[in-house]
Amino acid sequence: MPSHNASNERAKRRYFAFLKEAKRHGEDTVDAAAMALARFEAYTGFRDFKSFHVEQAIAFKKHLANRDTGNGTLSKATLLTTFANLKRFFQWLSGQPGYRSKLTYSDAEYFNLSEKDTRIATARRPRAVPTLEQVQHVIASMPATTELERRDRAVIAFTLLTGARDGAIASAKLKHVDLAARSFFQDAREVRTKFSKSFTTFFFPVGDEVTRILVDWITHLRRELKWGNDDPLFPATRLVQGPTSQFEAAGLEPKHWSNADPIRRIFRTAFEAVDLPYFNPHSLRNVLVRLGEERCRSPEDFKAWSQNLGHEQVLTTFTSYGHVDTRRQADIVQSLRSTPSTFAQSPEDLALAVARKLLEQGLLVQGSSVESSRASSVRTSTPPPKHQAENEGCPAPHAQPN
Known part of the structure; x- marks a missing residue:
C-alpha cells in the first residue's frame, strides 16, 4: 500500500508556501492544513488529487465523523477545522495549472459540515475561571x-x-x-x-x-x-x-x-x-476581564482596560472573554426584577445616546454599521431636547454572553 503520492506532495508543498508567504499564516496554521490533508490522503489510499470527485468528500466526512479514536469519536470542532482546511486547499488547487480541467471551485463546497454540526462546533460554552x-x-x-x-x-x-x-x-x-x-x-x-x-x-x-x-x-x-x-x-x-x-x-x-x-x-x-x-x-485573562467589568465606569475606562490586554478592538474583549458567570447572571437579573427602571427613553433614544457617547470618546468609527444605524435613526426619529442630549451618558459596559 502506498505511503505517499509524489504529485500530491509537490502540490502540497506549493500550497504550504502559499499559506506561509502569500497568506502570511504561521506554522500552526500550516501544520493544521498538513494534518487535514494527511487524514484525507490516508482515507483515499493516497490517490492523486487530480482524480478527486465530490463523492470522496462526502464519504470522507462520514468516515471521519464515525471514526473511533479510542476515546470516542472526534469532536465537532475538530471535524469543522479539518473540513475547513480541506475546503480551502481544494479551492486553491482548482485554480492551479494541471488541475483546472480536473477540479471546479464549487467541488470544495462538499467539505462543508452540516449546519447543525457547525452550530454544535462553534457553540460558546461557559469556561471554568477562577476568582x-x-x-x-x-x-x-x-x-x-x-x-x-x-x-x-x-x-x-x-x-x-x-x-x-x-x-x-x-x-x-x-x-x-x-x-x-x-x-x-x-x-x-x-x-x-x-x-x-x-x-x-x-x-x-x-x-x-x-x-x-x-x-x-x-x-x-x-x-x-x-x-x-x-x-x-x-x-x-x-x-x-x-x-x-x-x-x-x-x-x-x-x-x-x-x-x-x-x-x-x-x-x-x-x-x-x-x-x-x-x-x-490563559484563564487569568478571563479573571482580569471580569474585574474590568466590575470596575470600569465608562466606555473609555473599558477601552483602556481592553487595550491593556492587547486587544485592538474592545469587542474582542466582550465577545471572547466577556462571559457573565451564571451565578452573577442570576444576581443581576434578580436585582433588575426588584429595581424600577430609571429610563424614560424609547429604545431608539437610548441607542442614540449610546452611539453619541461612543463617538465623543472616539470608540466608534464613522461609517461603521453602528454609525449607519445611528444615522438612520436620526432621520426617522425626533431629536431629544438639547438639555436632555447634554445630560445623556453611557452606562458602564457589561459583556453579554452570546
Whole structure:
C-alpha cells in the first residue's frame, strides 16, 4: 500500500508556501492544513488529487465523523477545522495549472459540515475561571524558600499583573519590565506575542502584595545575581548530574524556556497544592476581564482596560472573554426584577445616546454599521431636547454572553 503520492506532495508543498508567504499564516496554521490533508490522503489510499470527485468528500466526512479514536469519536470542532482546511486547499488547487480541467471551485463546497454540526462546533460554552480571590490565595500559599520557588511564585504573580500569554512570559527579558512605570512592554521583536503585536501593558490593580512579589523577584535577579537587561525575566532551571548520576535541579540558568510547558506545570502544581482544580495561565485573562467589568465606569475606562490586554478592538474583549458567570447572571437579573427602571427613553433614544457617547470618546468609527444605524435613526426619529442630549451618558459596559 502506498505511503505517499509524489504529485500530491509537490502540490502540497506549493500550497504550504502559499499559506506561509502569500497568506502570511504561521506554522500552526500550516501544520493544521498538513494534518487535514494527511487524514484525507490516508482515507483515499493516497490517490492523486487530480482524480478527486465530490463523492470522496462526502464519504470522507462520514468516515471521519464515525471514526473511533479510542476515546470516542472526534469532536465537532475538530471535524469543522479539518473540513475547513480541506475546503480551502481544494479551492486553491482548482485554480492551479494541471488541475483546472480536473477540479471546479464549487467541488470544495462538499467539505462543508452540516449546519447543525457547525452550530454544535462553534457553540460558546461557559469556561471554568477562577476568582481573583482564589488566584491571590494560590500566590499567597506558594512556598518561597528556595530560588526556584520564588521564581515559580513570581511567574503566577506576573501573569495576574499583566494578563500576558504564557508564550510571552516565557520569552520576556528583564528590560521589558519597567518597575517605575509598572509596565510590561511586549516587544514582538523579542517577545512571542499573539499575531506578533507590540504593545505596553500596565500592571492591573490586583493587589499590592502581588506587585511586591514581582518587585522582589526582579530585584533579586538584578542586585544579587547581577543579571542584565537581556537576561530572561523567568530563567530556566539549571540541571546538574547528582551523586546518583541522575539530573537534579541546581538553581537558575540565564536562558529562556524553549516553550511554555514549564509555566503550565507551575500553575498545575500551585493550584493542586491548595486543593483547587487546575486553571491554565490563559484563564487569568478571563479573571482580569471580569474585574474590568466590575470596575470600569465608562466606555473609555473599558477601552483602556481592553487595550491593556492587547486587544485592538474592545469587542474582542466582550465577545471572547466577556462571559457573565451564571451565578452573577442570576444576581443581576434578580436585582433588575426588584429595581424600577430609571429610563424614560424609547429604545431608539437610548441607542442614540449610546452611539453619541461612543463617538465623543472616539470608540466608534464613522461609517461603521453602528454609525449607519445611528444615522438612520436620526432621520426617522425626533431629536431629544438639547438639555436632555447634554445630560445623556453611557452606562458602564457589561459583556453579554452570546
